[in-house]
Amino acid sequence: MSLPPGTPATGPGDASAVAAPPADGERPSRPVPEATVSRLAVYLRVLGELREQGVETVSSEELAGASGVNSAKLRKDLSYLGSYGVRGVGYDVSSLQERLQAELGLDHRQSVALVGVGNLGHALAGYAGFAGRGFPVSALFDVDPALVGTEIDGIVVRHVGEIPEVCAAHDVTIGMIATPGPAAQGVCDLLVRGGVQSILNFAPVLLQVPDDVEVRKVDLSVELQVLAFHVARRHTAAGVALPGETNGSVVS
Amino acid sequence: MSLPPGTPATGPGDASAVAAPPADGERPSRPVPEATVSRLAVYLRVLGELREQGVETVSSEELAGASGVNSAKLRKDLSYLGSYGVRGVGYDVSSLQERLQAELGLDHRQSVALVGVGNLGHALAGYAGFAGRGFPVSALFDVDPALVGTEIDGIVVRHVGEIPEVCAAHDVTIGMIATPGPAAQGVCDLLVRGGVQSILNFAPVLLQVPDDVEVRKVDLSVELQVLAFHVARRHTAAGVALPGETNGSVVS
DNA sequence: CGATGTGAACAGGTTCACAGCA
DNA sequence: TGCTGTGAACCTGTTCACATCG
Structure with missing residues (x-):
């Protein structure tokens, strides 16, 4: 890690060759910091609300206020995606919304698998916020024989043993683990075997995964x-x- | 495991020269960074597991590995609490565990109120992870007449209108909001009126609160x-x- | 010796303040 | 004129490397 002085961290093509295609004038496409990504999702929700209210344009000040951040931060966040605002005016709600959806991969179909349909998992399965926001749960799994075979919101619960094949068959992109702690790692391995590369983990354990798998943890306690x-x-x-x-x- | 006599406040005018009180060798008590706090909770869980396994001592390397962080970070995190390790040996599991519990306020009784017993809320109410970790849910609320009056895990669901009095009466320290988005702000105001100063918000909205109220947000989408x-x-x-x-x- | 505790270098993210453009 | 886009200062948190001590 000994970078000689003067090594430009912001240098062109430093990360894994991003090779921004020759698209039109819009696409500086800088790295996009992690911290920014999670805020983009927030902006996107606010934009949705604004649009429902018929608002067509917002200033960084307004959008930032409604999102709970400071306006300079918002402008910098958006600047990573290119120039989508109009100086002296603000941002066009619809086109910014589309731009953000594209950036967040919401224009690709995301199909979600949920493992563990007990207390918490059952609630997650029926959580309207998911389907409504482009994340339809397309497969449910559990080990409990009493649950396997039952239906939740029209989806049949399968046995965890089927995870690899079903995930592969449905091109599951995101897996959610809502099992008790001790079962989580095993389930995780099955998901990985099924080709799932993004996992949202609700179990209170540290998951061990290959480098190319992304894990986010939600730990209530x-x-x-x-x-x-x-x-x-x-x-x-x-x-x-x-x-x-x-x-x-x-x-x- | 009682606290030493005169558990000193963390220094009145802390930000500026803390003028470390005359405490014994143990209690540098520096500010404790936000980022560190959330990791302390993780270390605490791992320590619990180690203790169950009968382990009496851990090195920073081991504890860090099991917690998913790098050992230097762990040592720095713990150093904010004072010197609790033994050079050349490591940390004593039990005493470190107690020290962390104290730091995280788990030696005070925390009583939790949960508002919104719908899909998600119902699951949270029964989530074993809470009671098991020192956060017993002591009050449940909802607006739905069909739910008010019913019992969940032995606790009666009350009407949201009762939030202020009940929270005040039970000394609720933490409120959890699991209502639909549009209802969240109103519920939040009621909790604040009931004296609740820490809120965990599951609703997808930005809550407006007084400066002395702490809000953390869990946003699944x-x-x-x-x-x-x-x-x-x-x-x-x-x-x-x-x-x-x-x-x-x-x-x- | 071996592992802690910590000053100092480093990196990432935030805020400021202003140049530049519609 | 008003608001965006952004270099530069700033700050928080992370990593390194080593002096220190049981």
Whole structure:
């Protein structure tokens, strides 16, 4: 990692040859930072709302405000996709929306497989937010014989053993793991064998995957513990205990 | 495992010269970066597993590996809490575990309220991961008359109108919002009125709250879109289409 | 010796402030 | 004129490398 001084990190074609095709004037297509990607999804939702309200143009100030970020950040985020705004005016809602959808790969069909249809998984299967936003769940799996064969929202639950073939057959691009912790790694391996390269993991374990597989983790108890930290911090910061605090030990 | 006498506040005017209180050798207590906090929760879980296995000591290398981070980062993270390791040996599992629990506020009782017992909320209410990790859900709310009055895991669902009083009465420290988007802000206001200062929001909207309230957001469709981005990126990076893809729009 | 704890270099992301264009 | 697009300063967090100590 010893880069000599002066090595331009922003140098042309430094990452894996991006080779931006000769498209028209629009496509500087710089690397697009990770942090930016997750915000693009937020902007996209807000744009959808604006469009429903009949709004045709937004300024960076407005869009940023509605998305909960600062306007300079928004402009920089959008600048990674090229120049899609009009100086002195703002951004065209519809075309920006399309541009973002394209960038996020929503113009390709994404088909999702969900493994683990217990408590949490069952809820995820029926979560309207998915189908509504272009992520139809196309396959469900579980090990429990009592669940295998049943239908949830019109989709039959299959046995986890079928994961590899079914995922391959349906070109599943995204796998969601909502199993108990101990089962997660095994399930993950099956998904990988089925060709799935993106995994959203709800199980509280660290998944081991090949380099070309992307994993994102949603850990509810971590979220709660971070909030608990802030609660505790406030107490100490505020000096004293809050009403009714008797303290006591909590078990793991 | 009681806290040492006079658990000192983290320094009144902390940002500026903290003037480390006279505590004993243990308690440099520097600011603790946000990024570090969420990792502490992960270390804590791993420590729990190690302890169950009877392990009494871990090196930074081992604990880091099991937590999915690099060892230097782990040591730096722990150093914010003071010196809890032994050079040439490692960390004592039990005492580090206790130290982390204290830091994360798990030695205070955290009581959680969940609003929205629909699809997702119902699953969250029964999620074993919560109660098991020191976050018992102590109150449930919904607007749906069909749900109000029913019981879930022994807890009665109340009407959202009761949020302020019930939260205040039960000293709820953390509120979880699992309602449809349009209802979220209203519910949030009620929680705030009930004195709740930490909120975990599952609704796809930006919540407006007073400065002293901490909000964390879990947005499933954003997670999926980020994964979709990586899927798309891989295609373009890999040069061409993946099996079964005919370019342009894909159908099943 | 061996692993911790940490100053210092580094990288990534954010904010500022302003040039440039419709 | 007003708002976008962006270089440059800034800041937070990560990694390195080594002095330090049980």
